[in-house]
Amino acid sequence: MFKLNFYYFWFLxxxxxxxxxLYFGLYFIYYNYxxxxxxxxxxxxSLSLCYLIYLDWMSMLFCFVVFFISSMVLIYSSVYMGYNSYxxxxxxxxxxxxxxxxxxxxxxxxxxxxxxxxxxxxxxxYCLVIYxxxxxxxxxxxxxxxxxxxxxxxxxxxICWLFSYGSWHFIFYTSFYNSYIFYVIFISSFTKSAQIPxxxxxxxAMAAPTPVSSLVHSSTLVTAGVxxxxxxxxxxxxMNSYFLLMSLITMLISSFCANYEFDLKSIIALSTLSQLGLMMSSLFLGMLNxxxxxxxxxxxxxxxxxxxAGIFIFYMxxxxxxRFMGSICLLMPYTSSCFNISNLALCGIPFLSGFYxxxxxxxCSVYTNLNLLTFILYYVSLGLTCMYTFRLFYYTMIFNVKFSNFYFCMDSFSFMKFSIFLLTLMSMFFGCLFTWLMGFTLTFILLPFFIKLMSLMFISIGLVMGYDTLNFSYLFNLNYYYFNSMMWFMYFHSFYFYNFFFIFMYKSVMMLSWGEYYGAYGVSYYVYNLSNFFQFYFINNISIFMFTFFVWFLLMV
Structure with missing residues (x-):
């Protein structure tokens, strides 16, 4: 029990x-400090080593979000990791x-x-993923x-490039930098925020424990780039159309792949990827706030x-x-209702946090100088989000399960339930509170009636399509589904390329023999011999070194 007290202490x-x-963030907004x-x-x-801290409303409110979610994850982990882990x-x-x-x-x-x-x-x-x-x-x-x-x-x-600007305090110099510096930053942020490629x-990264996934995929690692x-x-x-297109393609492909996944955590991870694409695309359209x-x-x-999702996994x-989780709402009604609220917020159902x-x-993206392709990609991605959300809802809540034993399922109070209760409140009210706080309600957006209703229409179409796809029979070749569920071969690309060349080389006897001689096998033979020669060379007497040095010296002269 002594171990778990650390969790309570750090939670508080x-x-x-x-x-x-949160208090100081609101204070700084009010006084514009x-x-x-x-x-x-x-x-x-003459040397002075300084550490700099910059406090404004943006950094402080983001710190509030990180600390709040971390505290919820810690109290949740005291049950999830604490009771059954040394x-x-x-x-x-x-x-x-x-x-x-x-x-x-x-x-x-x-x-x-x-x-x-x-x-x-x-x-x-890395340490958490290999836990x-x-x-x-x-x-x-x-x-x-x-x-x-x-x-x-x-x-x-x-960092090396900014030597020429005289300071690493980038916050004062963003209007002076060369545009190529920004391209380096974009690509660095794309790696951290997992944009294509x-x-x-x-x-x-879903191999990590579920509390880690919650922290990594909501407010820390993947949002660092954004x-x-x-x-x-x-x-x-x-305002860069190329990077905008990359982020939109990320949003589209990840939503598409989530419709083919059966792993609960992978579906939620791919939905995170599509939301990151939305954040990036809004940045490249100039919508900072x-x-x-x-x-x-x-x-x-x-x-x-x-x-x-972690509670479902824990009790099952x-x-x-x-496919093993059907009708779980009958046994765990409280957790299921919280799960559905967050799902609806993810869809953008009106008056929940994600909608605003x-x-x-x-x-606002309709106001910018978008071409038709970008416009279509935005709305199709929105429909696909609702599609995989409804599919997830159907399989976990409605689908009649035939495989699993529900003996362990229960909904009694624990710290896991306490943490999701507080986060459910935030999921419902945080969006509208922040809108009022930032004055987004003062923005007057005048759009034609059918465009105003377009987002709601695509949400509805996505829900209907999500229901319809459940009744589809698998008419295509199996490779089609592999292609769509494995991030369009991005995760397993090395295996498929290897498989293709392997089959191609072994189709004919000529390719077999010449491929072995000039291919990997022949190269590995020469590399092996070369390494043996160098090993023999380095463990010998210093006179060999002197002799080779003398030979090279004569050649140079």
Whole structure:
């Protein structure tokens, strides 16, 4: 029981911190304040090492969201990880390190300290993804870590580049930077926020425990890239049609793939990917505040969705397949209602949290100079979101299950239920409260009647299509479904390419023999011999070194 007291202590601490950040965030909005702190860590002769903290309403409200969701995840984890795990303290400290890295990234206006938080997120996320230490989690962790390292390379290039501007305090210089610097930042943020072509790590990161998935996919790791783009915002460089198209394709493909998945956590991960595409596309259309608004409102209902999914998995013998979960609403009505509220918020059903940000982004996007393709992609993605949401609802709530034993299912009060209760309240009311707070209600959007109703119409079409697809028979070849469920081969691309070439080479005897001689087998033979030669060379006497040096010297002369 001593172990779990740490969870309670950190839960209370983070909850108090989140309320403090909320209070000061509102205070800063009201008085339009922003503070800049410089902490002198080391002063030695002419060298002074400083750490900078930049506090404004945007960073403080985002800190409130991160701390609030983290506190809910910790109290949830005390039950989910604590009772049946010997390493729950290790898990707790990894989560705390993760939160610390994120806060370092949020509050800093300096690229060096942002790199510290950015790298911290990458390393700790690797430790959390491989927490269960199975083969699949090791592979997923490696994929996550290496994809995030690509973003680190872009950040290091930027740090070197900004030497010529005289300071790493990028927040003052965004209007002076070369446009190529912004391209480096875009690509770095795309790796962290899993946009195409770096999106295969996000469904793979589902190997982590469910509380981690809730934290990673709502307010920390994947939103770090979006938050950094918000901080670097410069309207001239951000109105970029190429990057807009990439984010829209991410939104479309991930929604499409979610319609073919049967793994509960993978469906929610792909929905996170589509929402990240929406945030990115609104940024590249020049809607800074709306992108930030969707960032914080999405964090609330997505963390709730993951935590409810975790309760289903917890009480159903660690089962994640939605085909085994039918009629669960009869046995767990409270958790099911919270799950459905977050699902509806994700769809953008009116007057829930997701509606205010999503609807306003889509309506404001009509005002910008969009072409027809972008316009269609926006609305089709909206319909597809409702499609996979209804499919998820059908399989978990209505579908008559024939496989599983529900003996363990119960809905008694526990800390898991307490955490989802608070997040459900936020999912219902956070959107409208933030709209009033930011003055978005003062924005007057005048649109034709049929365009105004278009988003609601596509939501309805998506729900109907979601119901209709359940009755489809599998008419296509199996490879078609593989193609659509595996992120269009992005996750398993290496296997399919290898398989293709393997079959191609072994079709004929000629290709077999010549392919072996000039292909991988022949190369590996020569590499093996070469490495043996070098090994023999390096363990020999120094006279051989002197002799080869003398030969090279004569050749050079």
């Amino acid at each position: 601490s983070l909850l108090i911190f989140s309320l403090l950040f 922003s503070f800049f702190f410089e902490l002198n860590l080391l002063s030695l002769n 390493s729950s303290i290790r898990f707790l400290y990894l989560i705390l390190l993760f939160i610390l890295s994120m806060v370092l990234m949020i509050l800093s206006p300096n690229l060096i300290s942002i790199l510290l938080g950015w790298d911290g997120l990458g390393i700790v996320s 269960y230490q199975s083969n699949s989690s090791f592979l997923s962790g490696m994929l996550t870590c290496l994809s995030n390292r690509l973003g680190d390379i872009g950040l290091l290039i930027m 770096f999106s295969c790590w996000l469904p793979a 938050y950094m783009l918000i901080r670097f915002y410069n309207v001239i460089n951000y 709306l992108s930030y608004f969707h960032l914080v409102s999405h964090a609330m209902f997505k963390s709730l969705l993951f935590l409810c 013998n660690d089962n994640q397949d939605i 940000s999503k609807d306003m982004i889509i309506e």
